[in-house]
Amino acid sequence: MYYNAVDVLTAAGITLEDIKPQYQSFEDSKEALKDGKIQAAFIVAGAPTTAITELATTNGVYLVNIDGDLRDAIIKEHSYYSALQIPADTYPGQTEPVETLTVKATVIVDADLDENTVYNMTAAIFDHADEIAAENAKGNELTLDNATSGMTVPFHKGAARYYKEHGMNVDTQE
Structure with missing residues (x-):
């Protein structure tokens, strides 16, 4: 998730010095959002994601669109991303589709493997x-x-x- 976050933030003109990053697990990020200890988190997981559903149900969340020129620039710079739309009503309170990026889960093996x-x-x-x-x-x-x-x-x-x-x-x- 770290590198995905850096790719998106950099393309948006935001540096790590501009924010107060916390490096924590997926579960810790969910709990920190739930408890109000952080204001945002990068969640790299396929929708629907149980953690986001839980947050949307208990706390309310806002899914940030990554679209237009920003999304196009990220895809051009990093070919491992592609465009994705999270359909409306995927999460409680999410009445509009959300434009975002997706990255493939990939199995990587040593070139010398049989x-x-x-x-x-x-x-x-x-x-x-x-x-x-x-x-x-x-x-x-x-x-x-x-x-x-x-x-x-x-x-x-x-x-x-x-x-x-x-x-x-x-x-x-x-």
């Missing part, structure tokens, strides 16, 4: 995507298209082999 191991890891994820979706609200976003679109780093040969078997070509920089 090709079959990485292939099997990739297969374990995507061959069981329906089971993951049944357990996690964001699991329905676990698709081959989402996994490969917008990626600017090369894929491991083992992952590339799995994707190729499923009709997708990805860059391995070989």
Whole structure:
């Protein structure tokens, strides 16, 4: 979350010297907001997030839009972000959609890891995507298209082999 916060703040012309940052866990940030010990927090998690739902129910929260030129500048500078809209009524009291950024959760492996191991890891994820979706609200976003679109780093040969078997070509920089 730290680097996501720095990316957004820097693009908005805000330095760490302009604010009083506190480096704490997700849970501690939620509790500090709830108790009025901090005024803002960067929450990097898929919507709907239980912590934000709880805060919106008990304290009321305001989700800050990251949109327009600011969002475009962040995406241009850092290709690992993409635009996202949190639909209206995702959280209590949130009657309008919220424009924001999303960043992918990514599995990173050593380039020297055995090709079959990485292939099997990739297969374990995507061959069981329906089971993951049944357990996690964001699991329905676990698709081959989402996994490969917008990626600017090369894929491991083992992952590339799995994707190729499923009709997708990805860059391995070989």
